[in-house]
Every structure is written in structure tokens, then in C-alpha cells.
Amino acid sequence: MAKFIIRRFVSLIPTMFVIITLSFFLIRIAPGGPFSGEKNMPEQVLANMQKKYHMDEPLMNQYLRYFGDVLKGDFGPSYRYKESTVNELIAGAFPVSIALGSMALALSVIFGISVGIISALRQNRWQDYTAMSVAVIGISVPLFVIGPILQLVFSMKLGWLPIAWGSRRFSEVLWGLLPTVTLSLPFFAYIARLSRASILEVLRADYVRTARAKGLSESVVVAKHVLKGALLPVVSYLGPAFAGIITGSLVVESTFAIPGIGRVFVESALNRDYTLIMAEVIIFSLLLVVMNFLVDIVYGFLDPRIAYK
Amino acid sequence: MANENNRAVNEFNQQVKPVSLWADAWKRLQKNRMALAGLWITVLFAIVGIAAPVLPIADYQKVETDFINLPPSLKPAGEVALSEASLNIDRIQSRIVEGRNDLLPALEQAKASYDKLKSDLSVKSTANNVYIFGTDYLGRDMLSRTIYGGRISMLIGLIGTITAVLIGVIYGAVSGYLGGRIDNLMMRIVDIMYGLPYMLIVIILMAMFMKEGSSSIFILFIAIALVSWLTQARVVRGQIMSLKNSEFVEAARSMGASTARIIFRHLLPNTLGVIIIFATLSIPSFIMNESFLSFLGLGVSAPLASWGSLVKEGADRMESFPWQLLVPATAMTVFLFAMNFLGDGLRDALDPQSKNRA
Numbered sequence: 001m002a003k004f005i006i007r008r009f010v011s012l013i014p015t016m017f018v019i020i021t022l023s024f025f026l027i028r029i030a031p032g033g034p035f036s037g038e039k040n041m042p043e044q045v046l047a048n049m050q051k052k053y054h055m056d057e058p059l060m061n062q063y064l065r066y067f068g069d070v071l072k073g074d075f076g077p078s079y080r081y082k083e084s085t086v087n088e089l090i091a092g093a094f095p096v097s098i099a100l101g102s103m104a105l106a107l108s109v110i111f112g113i114s115v116g117i118i119s120a121l122r123q124n125r126w127q128d129y130t131a132m133s134v135a136v137i138g139i140s141v142p143l144f145v146i147g148p149i150l151q152l153v154f155s156m157k158l159g160w161l162p163i164a165w166g167s168r169r170f171s172e173v174l175w176g177l178l179p180t181v182t183l184s185l186p187f188f189a190y191i192a193r194l195s196r197a198s199i200l201e202v203l204r205a206d207y208v209r210t211a212r213a214k215g216l217s218e219s220v221v222v223a224k225h226v227l228k229g230a231l232l233p234v235v236s237y238l239g240p241a242f243a244g245i246i247t248g249s250l251v252v253e254s255t256f257a258i259p260g261i262g263r264v265f266v267e268s269a270l271n272r273d274y275t276l277i278m279a280e281v282i283i284f285s286l287l288l289v290v291m292n293f294l295v296d297i298v299y300g301f302l303d304p305r306i307a308y309k
Numbered sequence: 310m311a312n313e314n315n316r317a318v319n320e321f322n323q324q325v326k327p328v329s330l331w332a333d334a335w336k337r338l339q340k341n342r343m344a345l346a347g348l349w350i351t352v353l354f355a356i357v358g359i360a361a362p363v364l365p366i367a368d369y370q371k372v373e374t375d376f377i378n379l380p381p382s383l384k385p386a387g388e389v390a391l392s393e394a395s396l397n398i399d400r401i402q403s404r405i406v407e408g409r410n411d412l413l414p415a416l417e418q419a420k421a422s423y424d425k426l427k428s429d430l431s432v433k434s435t436a437n438n439v440y441i442f443g444t445d446y447l448g449r450d451m452l453s454r455t456i457y458g459g460r461i462s463m464l465i466g467l468i469g470t471i472t473a474v475l476i477g478v479i480y481g482a483v484s485g486y487l488g489g490r491i492d493n494l495m496m497r498i499v500d501i502m503y504g505l506p507y508m509l510i511v512i513i514l515m516a517m518f519m520k521e522g523s524s525s526i527f528i529l530f531i532a533i534a535l536v537s538w539l540t541q542a543r544v545v546r547g548q549i550m551s552l553k554n555s556e557f558v559e560a561a562r563s564m565g566a567s568t569a570r571i572i573f574r575h576l577l578p579n580t581l582g583v584i585i586i587f588a589t590l591s592i593p594s595f596i597m598n599e600s601f602l603s604f605l606g607l608g609v610s611a612p613l614a615s616w617g618s619l620v621k622e623g624a625d626r627m628e629s630f631p632w633q634l635l636v637p638a639t640a641m642t643v644f645l646f647a648m649n650f651l652g653d654g655l656r657d658a659l660d661p662q663s664k665n666r667a
Contacts, residue, residue, distance in 0.1 A: 015501050026513060140645040142597050144604040144617070145638045148624035156628050247508040251604060255624070265509070266605050269516035277513060284506045 001300065008296050012289050019285040020070060023278050024063055053079065066278075075279035080271045086279045089264060094283075097253070097260035101245045103176065104183035108241070111184075112191025113234060119192065120199035121222070131192060138189025143248050147182045147255035154178060179256040183248050187241045191234055199230040228302070235299055239292040246284050334582075337658040344654020350647035358460040366453040367438065370612050373448035375429060378630050381443040381451075389440070394423040443632045445622065451636045458614040459640060462596045465530065465615070469595035470588050472534035477541025478584060482572050484542070485549030496546070499539050507536040508598070515607040529608055533598055541587050548580040582659035590652035593645045600641065616641040 050056050053076075054065060069076060075086035115135075119128040154160050155178070202208060203226060211225045212218075250262040261280065268276035338344055357364070375390055382389045401416045442451040484495040514532040552558065553576065561575050577584075600617025602608035609615040616637050623634030 011500075018501050022510075023513065026510070027517065136646070136649065140593070140649050141642050142600060142645070144601065144624070145620055145642060148620070148627055148634055149638065152627050152631060152634070243506060246506060247601070250508075250512075251601060254605065266512070266607075269512050270606070272516065277516075281506065281509050281513070284509055288506055 023281045076275045080273040093261040093264045103180045108184040108187035112188045115192040116195025119196040135189040135192045138185045144251045183252045198233045202229040239295045242291040334658040341654040343650045347647040347650035367450035369453040369457040376448040379444040442636045458616045458619045461615040465599045466592040466595040469533045473537040477538035481542035481545030485546035586656045593648040
């Protein structure tokens with residue numbers, strides 16, 4: 001097991017290397033620079049600016065310098081918001097996004113699995129049909145349609161919930177309800193379908209029949225025997241779900257005007273704020289890669305066959 | 310004799326008509342009502358999209374300043390615009406009755422613009438236009454914008470899928486067939502690319518090649534296609550690996566068939582089912598991705614429209630003019646629904662063992 005963990009951990013290094021290198025060169029070969037948006041900048045000023053940010057050096061030197069800084073955890077100054085460093089900008093926006101993302105992930109896992117269990121145990125009855133219809137809606141309707149429609153119904157027409165961050169008409173908790181529900185809906189739907197299908201499969205497995213034959217009650221069979229086997233696909237879906245929540249939060253944060261890292265990302269991409277874009281790509285990738293790593297380890301514990309492959 | 314050739318004999322020595330995989334799958338698909346409905350809706354959308362230039366609908370770029378933000382109606386636009394204008398006058402009047410005397414000049418203005426509109430419309434032929442889905446903030450027909458937006462969205466879905474399938478199939482097939490060290494290397498590359506947050510890379514690509522706030526649709530195609538072949542490559546590789554040691558491949562090899570011939574003539578036709586399932590299910594996901602980018606302002610830009618950019622425009626004005634959000638959102642959702650049901654149905658039909666899998 002330890003060997004498996006170490007091997008998986010070592011394989012993270014090339015991924016992170018590729019991400020840093022790719023994002024650095026991708027952005028540097030792009031037409032237009034961070035200062036090209038500013039009209040009528042005198043040549044001398046431009047040259048000084050480039051000198052200040054070491055952009056007059058050969059590309060390779062810039063790359064090595066950047067790589068070294070990143071390893072030290074320093075993402076440099078922001079080109080656009082000149083008074084603050086990238087680290088400060090990200091530190092300000094990060095907690096909001098983490099709160100939103102983890103709430104959405106928790107919500108989708110808890111509700112997804114519960115609904116999946118209920119549908120599977122009531123297969124082809126009204127509970128199943130209702131749940132699976134909701135799940136298809138969750139998968140088919142994009143986040144950026146769900147978000148505005150929920151806003152339209154619950155905030156504007158009914159007036160039950162605050163429409164966006166900052167308009168705290170109710171308590172502090174309520175501002176997050178709509179964005180969290182919006183963000184979690186597609187993942188909830190997918191997890192519900194996934195766990196329903198895998199529970200249905202496990203219910204027919206031999207070891208479940210054995211458990212029943214021993215005379216165990218149905219609730220014990222489900223809770224002890226079915227669930228553990230059925231949760232494996234859900235665990236392996238957590239990695240992609242996490243990636244989806246990261247991209248989903250870009251849309252949800254812009255729909256609900258949440259000052260999180262997703263909005264900062266879109267703005268920095270539009271502004272060509274090189275250092276900020278790279279920092280965000282690296283942080284998002286690191287989160288994603290670490291999440292995938294954790295998922296693999298959990299999977300290895302749940303299903304030891306994987307670790308010895 | 311020729312007739313007997315395509316008859317087979319079953320284990321009870323009865324003559325049976327052999328059923329091909331495709332005929333069998335078609336039969337199974339026909340039993341699945343939702344999938345069939347999905348198929349017809351998809352075909353309908355495709356026909357409307359292709360035929361859009363010859364359909365009797367307004368030009369999707371035509372700006373009509375007289376008919377801004379008209380609600381959906383079956384009446385001629387002239388009537389709708391006038392009733393909207395008189396509603397506006399009533400609204401101001403009732404506020405004045407409530408004691409808002411500062412609104413008196415606004416009332417005069419509203420009345421003047423009502424009279425102007427009336428005299429304008431009496432000479433204009435556009436007064437007879439009918440906007441059954443209303444108009445947007447520039448007086449453009451929502452119906453035709455939604456149709457043309459759908460054209461772009463569906464085109465992106467189609468082109469993205471074709472590219473992803475081509476790259477993914479060739480990559481996966483070569484990797485799976487060659488095996489060994491090359492396979493290892495090729496799959497490591499796929500693994501590393503899987504680790505990339507690919508939507509972020511697409512966003513960077515779109516932002517990079519954006520000129521003065523507008524991005525080219527061509528870059529969008531490339532950006533989406535570049536990152537989307539990975540799953541297909543993995544799936545095809547798995548299929549090829551499980552097939553490559555079967556007898557028919559050995560037979561082909563023993564007769565001197567080249568590697569390319571074995572891959573393209575013997576192995577790939579046997580994985581066609583999986584490829585089709587993947588392709589059908591990836592069209593909606595491409596459309597979602599494109600709309601996602603357009604929603605963030607990084608995708609299709611004006612005067613072109615896609616479902617994503619229409620939803621974005623609608624969401625910005627949904628409080629006063631909800632139809633501007635609901636019309637494109639409904640069109641897009643119905644299409645995505647249909648494609649998802651069709652894809653699920655195709656999977657059940659072509660690969661019955663996978664039934665009940667999520």
C-alpha cells in the first residue's frame with residue numbers, strides 16, 4: 001500500500017511540471033501583452049515597464065526565474081492591479097470559492113447518494129421515476145441556465161432568497177443557498193444516477209444473496225453489504241466532479257456576483273494579466289491533481305485490487 | 310442459391326434470418342420511446358438549423374428600433390409596440406396619481422413617443438411583422454436569433470465531435486494495437502493531459518487570441534477539439550486491446566495484412582458501436598462547453614450568436630424581459646435533453662450489457 005501511495009505521488013510531479021511549463025509558454029506566445037490594452041503608452045514607459053517585470057530578458061531566463069519563484073510559492077506581482085501581488089489577490093478570493101465549492105460538493109455527494117439509494121431500492125416505482133427525471137434535468141440543463149432561472153424564480157418573482165452576494169436581506173447563510181444549489185445540481189444528478197446503477201448491480205451480486213440467505217434484515221444488508229461495494233464508482237467520480245466544480249464556479253460566481261477566484265480568473269484572462277492567470281491555472285491544477293491523488297488512495301483502500309495492479 | 314446464402318441455420322436446424330448488429334440495435338432503439346423522441350427532436354433541430362436561410366423568418370441581425378423588447382405575441386408588431394407604449398403611459402399616470410408629480414415631463418415624453426410611433430408605423434411596412442417569441446434589446450427577432458444561434462451551437466458540437474473522434478480513434482487504435490512501450494508512452498501523455506484543467510486551458514486560448522473583444526470562431530473550434538479527444542482515445546484503446554488477440558485478427562495477420570489494414574479494416578469496424586455512443590453523448594457536452602465560453606464572454610461574439618451568448622444576453626435583462634432568457638434557454642435545453650436521451654438509448658441499443666449503468 002505504501003508503495004502504491006509513493007508511486008502515485010511521484011507521478012504527480014510530471015503533471016505539475018507540464019502544467020507550469022505549458023501555461024507559461026502558451027501565454028507568452030500569445031499575441032498582445034499585458035500592457036497592450038493601455039493606449040498611447042510612450043515607448044520609454046513601455047520599455048521601463050517591461051524591464052521592471054523582467055520581460056526584456058530571453059524567454060528561457062524568464063521561464064527559469066518564474067519556475068524558481070513558483071517553487072518558493074511566490075507568484076510575483078500582478079501586471080494589471082499594480083498595487084497588489086498575485087498572492088494577495090488570490091488569498092483574498094480563495095476562501096470564498098473554497099467555501100462555495102466544498103459546500104456544493106458535500107451537498108451533491110450526500111443528496112446524490114441518498115437519492116441513488118432510494119431510487120435503486122424502489123426501482124421502477126414513482127420514487128425512482130421522479131428522482132431520475134430530476135437527474136436528467138440536472139445533467140442536461142447547463143449551470144448558466146439553471147442559475148439565472150433560479151434567480152428569476154426565487155429572488156425576483158417570489159422574493160424568498162437574496163439574488164446575489166452582498167444583498168443580505170435574510171441571514172448570512174442564505175446568500176450562499178442559491179449558488180450552492182446551482183453549482184451542485186449537475187453533480188448531484190450524476191452521482192444519483194451513478195449510485196443508483198451501481199447499487200442495482202450490487203443488489204444482484206452473490207455476496208448480497210449470501211447475506212440475505214444468512215437471514216440478515218434488509219436494512220443491514222443495504223447498509224453493510226450493498227453500500228460499500230456500490231460506492232466505488234462514486235468515489236472515482238469525485239475527481240472529475242471536483243474539476244467540474246472548479247469550472248462550474250466560474251459561471252456561478254459570475255452569475256451571482258460572488259467575489260471568488262473564478263471571477264478573478266475570467267477577469268485576468270480577459271485582461272491578459274499573465275502572472276495572475278498562471279498562478280490560478282497552477283493552483284487549480286494542483287488542487288485537481290491532489291484531489292485525484294486522494295481519490296486514488298481512498299479507492300486503493302476500498303478496493304485493494306487496484307493497488308496491486 | 311443466392312437467396313440461401315444470407316440464411317443461417319440455428320441449433321435446431323431451423324432456417325433463420327441473420328440479424329446484423331445494426332438491425333438489432335435499431336429494433337431495440339425503436340422500443341425505447343424516449344430515445345426515439347430524442348432522435349426525432351434532434352432531426353427536427355438539425356433540419357431547422359440547416360434550412361434556416363430559406364425559412365420565412367426575419368433576418369437575425371436586422372435591428373428594428375421601433376420594436377425594442379417586445380414580448381412574445383401572435384399579433385403584428387405594430388399593434389404590440391403601440392399597446393406596450395400605452396401600457397407605459399398608464400404606468401406613469403398611475404404613479405402620478407399616487408403623488409409622483411415629478412413624473413409629469415416623463416408622461417409628456419411617453420405620450421409624444423406614442424404619437425410618433427403611431428404615425429411612423431402607419432407608413433412603415435414592418436408594422437406587420439409578427440414576432441411570436443418577441444424581440445431583444447435591439448429589436449431583433451428572438452425566433453430567428455434562437456434558430457441561428459442554434460445553428461452555430463450545433464455546428465460547433467458537430468465539428469468538435471468529428472475532430473475528437475478522428476484524433477481519439479486513431480490515437481487510441483494505434484496505442485492499443487502496438488502495445489508495449491509505445492502504448493505506455495502514449496497513455497502517459499493522455500494521463501498527463503487528463504490532469505490538466507482543460508476548460509481553463511481553453512479559456513486561456515480564447516483569451517489569448519481575442520482581438521479587441523471579439524474572438525474568432527475558428528480558434529474556438531480548435532481549442533475545444535484539442536482537449537476533447539482524450540476520453541475517446543482511452544475507450545478505443547481498451548476496445549482494441551480486448552480485440553487484438555482474437556482469431557479474426559490472427560487470421561488477417563497470417564494472410565499478410567498490414568498493420569494499418571488490420572487496424573482500419575478489422576479492428577475499428579468492430580468498435581464502431583462504442584465510437585457512435587461516445588460521439589452522440591459528446592455533442593451535447595461540446596454545445597455546453599461552447600455556451601459556457603460564450604456565457605463568460607469568451608466564445609462566439611456579436612453579430613454572430615450562439616445559444617450561450619443568447620442566454621447570457623437574456624440573463625442580463627431577465628427581470629424586465631424574461632422571454633429573452635427563456636426562449637434560447639428552452640431551445641437549448643430541449644435539444645440537450647433530446648441528445649442525452651438519444652445517446653443513452655443508443656448505448657442501451659448498441660451495448661445491451663451496459664444497461665442500467667449511469
